Amino acid sequence: MKESELIKKIIKIFNKTDRNIILGPGDDTAVLEMGDKNNFYLLTVDEMVENTHFILDFLKPEEVASKLVRMNVSDIYSMGKAKPCYCLVSGGLNYEKINDLWVSSFLKSLKKELDRFSIINIGGNLTKSKEIFFSMTLIGKIDKNKIIKRTGAKAGDFLCCIGNCGNSRAAVDIMTSKKRNDLNKIEEKILKSFIKPEIYVSEIRILSDYASAMIDNSDGLFRSAQILAEMNKIKIEMDFNELIKLCDINLVKWAYENKKDPVEYSLFGGEDYNPIFSVPPDKLVILSKKIKNIKVVGKIREGRGLKINGYYGKIKNFEHF
Numbered sequence: 001m002k003e004s005e006l007i008k009k010i011i012k013i014f015n016k017t018d019r020n021i022i023l024g025p026g027d028d029t030a031v032l033e034m035g036d037k038n039n040f041y042l043l044t045v046d047e048m049v050e051n052t053h054f055i056l057d058f059l060k061p062e063e064v065a066s067k068l069v070r071m072n073v074s075d076i077y078s079m080g081k082a083k084p085c086y087c088l089v090s091g092g093l094n095y096e097k098i099n100d101l102w103v104s105s106f107l108k109s110l111k112k113e114l115d116r117f118s119i120i121n122i123g124g125n126l127t128k129s130k131e132i133f134f135s136m137t138l139i140g141k142i143d144k145n146k147i148i149k150r151t152g153a154k155a156g157d158f159l160c161c162i163g164n165c166g167n168s169r170a171a172v173d174i175m176t177s178k179k180r181n182d183l184n185k186i187e188e189k190i191l192k193s194f195i196k197p198e199i200y201v202s203e204i205r206i207l208s209d210y211a212s213a214m215i216d217n218s219d220g221l222f223r224s225a226q227i228l229a230e231m232n233k234i235k236i237e238m239d240f241n242e243l244i245k246l247c248d249i250n251l252v253k254w255a256y257e258n259k260k261d262p263v264e265y266s267l268f269g270g271e272d273y274n275p276i277f278s279v280p281p282d283k284l285v286i287l288s289k290k291i292k293n294i295k296v297v298g299k300i301r302e303g304r305g306l307k308i309n310g311y312y313g314k315i316k317n318f319e320h321f
Contacts (some may be wrong), residue, residue: 005137
């Protein structure tokens with residue numbers, strides 16, 4: 001069973017709700033009514049697992065901590081003009097692989113990243129594990145009038161994103177084919193995008209007043225657009241040859257040097273964590289003047305599904321299994 005199929009099965013089984021659940025499974029975070037007059041509360045969870053999300057000999061402990069925080073923070077901000085507040089962090093450690101110095105470096109970096117986003121740690125759990133892992137549950141809040149769901153996109157809207165796509169998938173290829181000390185400058189820059197994905201806080205605060213739907217790019221542009229198309233019962237069209245604008249120069253150079261297509265990396269990547277959103281044409285004109293790095297990646301039409309004009313290759317969706 002694929003990851004996406006299992007998620008659908010889980011949502012079908014755990015379908016119980018109550019009046020306090022504004023949004024349950026199926027969006028970037030759960031959204032709860034907790035008696036606050038002005039705010040909803042947001043909850044999300046994500047993890048870093050050795051040999052799935054990171055290779056111990058490749059990433060430093062500080063880098064594992066940084067990625068853990070940012071992948072969770074991305075979910076909170078993808079709901080709009082939100083604020084991450086509190087977190088619980090759990091870990092499974094194996095002292096045959098790491099030592100006290102490794103753990104101390106991880107904790108110092110974790111504290112630094114949490115402080116960067118004004119998040120307070122309020123607890124967690126520790127256990128012994130063959131494979132090292134860390135899990136974070138993040139709690140945030142958002143103005144009840146400012147929330148952006150994955151639903152809300154309509155025919156006529158444009159599909160847009162901020163920032164670049166594809167670097168994280170390229171980083172995974174680099175990590176599984178080379179040793180850290182053997183990386184060149186371009187590969188190190190690509191790896192940095194994987195370790196510290198940019199969280200577009202100020203841009204999201206602006207676009208929250210204009211976007212009709214939004215999702216964070218954790219599963220790749222293709223899968224993210226596919227999810228939006230399914231949830232909104234719309235058709236999204238993208239032109240493959242136009243997506244080169246999503247690739248930064250380092251990805252383009254690396255891909256051509258390794259005889260790979262950079263556009264495929266931008267389309268079928270994962271873990272870039274930049275916002276992908278829909279916006280009506282009239283609002284896009286205004287928004288483009290306020291945010292300079294918006295990139296239009298597709299057009300939303302009547303119908304169903306996702307069409308990539310000019311692409312005749314194999315669909316390579318990002319899925320854990």
